[in-house]
Amino acid sequence: MEKDIITVTSPLLPDLDEFHQMLQEIWDRKWVTNNGEFHQRFEAALCEYLKVPYISVFTNGTLPLITALQALNISGEVITTPYSFVATTHSLWWNGIKPVFVDIDLATGGIDPDRIESAITPRTTAIMPVHVYGKPCRTKEIQAIADKYGLRVIYDAAHAFGIEVDGRSILEEGDMSTLSFHGTKVFGTTEGGALVVRDAKMKERIDYLKNFGFAGETEVVAPGINGKMDEMRAAFGLLNLRQVDAAIKSRRQIAVRYREVLRSVEGITFWDDMPGVRHNYGYFPIFVDAEKYGMTRDELYFKMRDQGILARRYFYPLISSFSTYRGLPSSTRENLPNATRMADAVICLPIHHELTDADQQRVIDAILKR
Numbered sequence: 534m535e536k537d538i539i540t541v542t543s544p545l546l547p548d549l550d551e552f553h554q555m556l557q558e559i560w561d562r563k564w565v566t567n568n569g570e571f572h573q574r575f576e577a578a579l580c581e582y583l584k585v586p587y588i589s590v591f592t593n594g595t596l597p598l599i600t601a602l603q604a605l606n607i608s609g610e611v612i613t614t615p616y617s618f619v620a621t622t623h624s625l626w627w628n629g630i631k632p633v634f635v636d637i638d639l640a641t642g643g644i645d646p647d648r649i650e651s652a653i654t655p656r657t658t659a660i661m662p663v664h665v666y667g668k669p670c671r672t673k674e675i676q677a678i679a680d681k682y683g684l685r686v687i688y689d690a691a692h693a694f695g696i697e698v699d700g701r702s703i704l705e706e707g708d709m710s711t712l713s714f715h716g717t718k719v720f721g722t723t724e725g726g727a728l729v730v731r732d733a734k735m736k737e738r739i740d741y742l743k744n745f746g747f748a749g750e751t752e753v754v755a756p757g758i759n760g761k762m763d764e765m766r767a768a769f770g771l772l773n774l775r776q777v778d779a780a781i782k783s784r785r786q787i788a789v790r791y792r793e794v795l796r797s798v799e800g801i802t803f804w805d806d807m808p809g810v811r812h813n814y815g816y817f818p819i820f821v822d823a824e825k826y827g828m829t830r831d832e833l834y835f836k837m838r839d840q841g842i843l844a845r846r847y848f849y850p851l852i853s854s855f856s857t858y859r860g861l862p863s864s865t866r867e868n869l870p871n872a873t874r875m876a877d878a879v880i881c882l883p884i885h886h887e888l889t890d891a892d893q894q895r896v897i898d899a900i901l902k903r
């Protein structure tokens with residue numbers, strides 16, 4: 534019998550009747566984009582939910598990265614992590630910036646602050662870390678280095694929606710943080726994203742930059758881009774904000790169950806919650822030690838796929854191994870031992886708000902019965 538497909542995630546979708554009512558409002562107003570009413574309400578609601586002072590929403594999660602670099606005039610070299618989704622490094626490339634990859638630490642999956650200083654050159658202007666899987670980077674150490682060398686810090690916080698450390702949003706770290714509201718993320722607007730900034734002046738500048746640089750009807754203050762979010766997606770986001778806490782709660786239950794069952798499996802490791810951190814359970818990465826588990830990561834991955842379980846090898850291959858970047862001096866395996874090791878061992882298990890107990894059991898059985 535053909536088994537149903539189990540996907541790694543599932544998009545958070547608003548109630549269709551409620552969405553339709555909001556679409557009716559848009560139809561009545563005949564204002565579909567350019568800082569419309571839902572756009573403004575969505576930004577205000579996000580500030581409140583995320584506990585941040587200023588946010589600017591975008592049409593996807595990549596343009597906020599590109600725009601942050603533009604807004605801060607970043608050039609030369611930027612220190613970043615190879616263990617991420619490729620958009621992180623692409624944003625540097627689109628700004629003509631040379632990426633310098635620094636290895637990660639195995640405890641957080643994020644850039645290892647102990648290795649940053651030796652990668653700094655006179656051309657270094659910024660650090661772009663990633664809170665990968667929503668696990669907070671070692672932000673204090675990163676900021677101390679940035680302060681010492683006069684560098685900017687832009688966090689790719691695409692996975693870090695709603696993450697708090699001791700009650701404070703992780704999005705307040707560094708100079709700016711970016712979010713992605715792609716359908717695969719914990720909180721989504723189909724496509725979408727945002728840039729979290731520190732002050733009203735920077736928010737104003739970002740709002741110009743995402744609208745071609747327009748600062749008024751006839752005034753263009755910078756070579757901006759079109760990154761504006763439309764009213765349909767802002768409405769979608771407003772509705773999803775009402776149910777994201779419930780979705781995170783469901784995801785948490787899935788994570789708790791995985792941990793209970795997998796803790797005793799030889800050769801499979803995973804992370805526990807960090808003390809004082811509010812997690813969002815966007816991903817459930819496990820790491821396969823082939824020797825101890827008796828099967829390689831890829832053998833387990835393809836076995837699951839044959840059973841209709843579409844787990845994902847996030848983040849394999851490393852960004853530094855893609856053709857655009859593999860020629861860079863910092864892209865060698867010797868420079869990136871931890872990232873290489875993690876990319877070769879990881880599988881992200883299915884986790885989302887609608888995953889049933891039966892489907893989770895199928896995933897667990899696939900891992901237990903080797």
Ligand SMILES: *Cc1c(COP(=O)(O)O)cnc(C)c1O
Nearest residue numbers: 593594595618620621691713715
């Ligand atoms: C999803 C993601 C992005 C890009 O977001 P889009 O909304 O798909 O453009 C950037 N960085 C990371 C780490 C991501 O996972």
